[in-house]
Amino acid sequence: MQPVLRLRGISKSFPGVKALSDVQLDLYPGQVTALIGENGAGKSTIVKVLTGIYQPDAGTIEIDGRAARFPSADAAAQAGVTAIHQETVLFDELSVAENIWLGHAPRGRFGLINRAAMRDGARRLLDGIGAKIDPDARLGDLGIASRHMVAIARALSIEARVVILDEPTAALSHKEIQELYELVETLKAQGKAILFISHKFDEIFRIADRYTVFRDGQFVGEGAMAEVNEGQLVQMMVGRSVDQIFPVRDRNIGAPVLTVSGYSHPTEFADIGFTLHRGEILGFYGLVGAGRSEVMQALFGITTPSKGACKIAGQVRVIRSTAEAVEAGIVYVPEDRGRQGAVKGLPIFQNVTLPSLGAVSRAGFLRMADEFSLARDYTQRLDLRAAALDQDVGLLSGGNQQKVVIAKWLATKPRVIILDEPTKGIDIGSKAAVHAFMAELAAQGLAIIMVSSEIPEVLGMSDRVIVMREGRIVDEVAGDRMTPETLVRAAAGLAVAA
């Protein structure tokens, strides 16, 4: 059988990161191919190449054996490639039919939108996927599942030959997932080639005919689902070697600093309990959406847990605001640097002193000399690169902004520092610097929580790893059990290997 879509030798680099390196992918008509890989394996990048959002640096794309190029999202749609994303952007104030046809609505006389054709087309598409939704309904009035069906109808409103489903079940209930499976069968029967991206092994085995595995931006293998088992797939995903070098650490773990018990939130997480010690690096691993950041933000006073207690250095503390968290000695370096990290518009030195204003003032009045000396001290320790301390922090590179955020927290002399994806999106050199610095801080007795989705980083830096899945702690791993297989299995909800 000839593949509908054939990719060969696709490479794509970003400054400091090689996202895809010489990968291949084949999609066949009427078959579901599962794309499997860890976070950062290059799955999202290949989807963006296929939908014309990224241009590959090298490699070829063939459709029905003929070379094709997707210089724009429009070109990919013209060629019949469509994607249903984890979170498709839809418009609440528009009708279902308008959402489906936005951007390529059927035209009538004078180039005006043909509303009747639009409504009929929308009904045909919705019927085709078995969704009973009124095309004239306002999208904002629909529930999550119906919105999802509209997103799928929109994706199918172009004459699609290749359909990409990017983690389609992440936000769906059990019943809705069953409906989605039926839809996939319908699409298969229509002869469409389907690329199915998921972290959930049960559904991959249920609906995929073929698999392709990526690891660290490279193609690892492919084949028929019938000829492979879970263990072999996990093996391919994680590989054997951890090829990054992590700093050698003097492990000097002391008394408990932070004890969390029974932490629960109405929607985000439940029954979280753990203990963190002086000088320890505790890793939190899980899939995106497992609730790790939500737990950390509750500890930092951004959200308030509905139940549970938090003890710091033996004392029960109730943390209702970030100010109270800082007072208690808990600080948080967020994953979303642009929005939650540095305050762009303020100079570097004012960013560093922002949580320490009490220490650089007398009776509420700032002492400029103290401010500069504190900022100088901590930016130097982190080896910040900047023209001057009164420069706008927004002019710095991402890695240097991250250094400013870490510097601002270290200046508060915290007991516990929580690092949420500390090296995400920064180049290899800065990564190594952050890792070395973390090791140094732990050696000085700071207690560190590191939330990370990168297995090599979690294993290379942590003394212990807590694995979360769907808002709960599912495993705690230390010593010999700290292997990639254990983490992947626990995070995906598979039985622990014997």
Add this chain to the structure above:
Amino acid sequence: MTTPAPPRLIPDRLHGRTTRALRSWEAILVAVAIAVFIANSFLSPYFLNAWNLSDATFNFTEKALIAFAMAMLIIAGEIDLSVASIIALASTAMGLAMTAGAGVPVIVATGIATGVICGAINGFLVAGLGLPSIVVTIGTMSLFRGVAFIVLGDQAFTGYPPGLAYFGQGYVWWVISFELVLFALCAVIYWALLHRTTFGRAVYAIGNNATAAQFSGIRVARVRFILFLLTGLMSGIAAVCLTSRLGSTRPSIATGWELEVVTMVVLGGVNILGGSGTIPGVVLAAIIMGLVTFGFGLLNVPGIVMSIFLGALLIGVIALPRLMRRK
């Protein structure tokens, strides 16, 4: 293991004090103020007269009192459009206190307290309930003045005790009025509050990125509440001065002042989207607006022309830096 490279020394400041001063917005405002002053002194023989100039200050002192607090509020990314209505309500409350037979201290305290309470209502709605300040204060703008109308109808409070007149008509020394002294005093207090205290720093942080400020341990809601309280307080103080100067209260008192105050703040270089601006800039803007209004008054220019000129001045001064950068 690699040995870490020696840390690089980062200078504190990129430019010296003089360069920063010359490049500042305030430098442009000083130039504009001087130009307006010179133009006025050529156009009217009555302009360069100590008593006339002293009279001119009444054009801006009361509005400027509110503009100081408004500047901080706008820098923090919020706005209060109810300030003129707070004046109306505070002045009405003063009238009621007078009718009840209160003395000057109680009348003054009533005006100020009414302002603070109005500010607290705005602050609670914005900082406590998280409602957008532009909507909240458009609502309270109608609400506060509406209450004043209900109390007064088409009547007016007159016959305030003579002792009250000092706040709007009194002179501390020679041509230096009480209001001018109050203006200068508040300018210094607000300058210190915004530019020299931890509170002022929090205001800038919130205005640039409220989320990141919260993630840096700043009590964002508390700061916002205090800012609305201060705006209410200053509106209350302005109400005392204005009522004293006019000697009467009508429900239409200070109509349209909210836009003049916002104009003053924006002309002073405060970014309407929040994050930047200074008190010296607002002081200069207040003086410029006062001089322009006074100069036009001396030349018998009708009020509508005056507002056309102020509008053009505002747009011109705001557009100038952008046009210069484009070259």
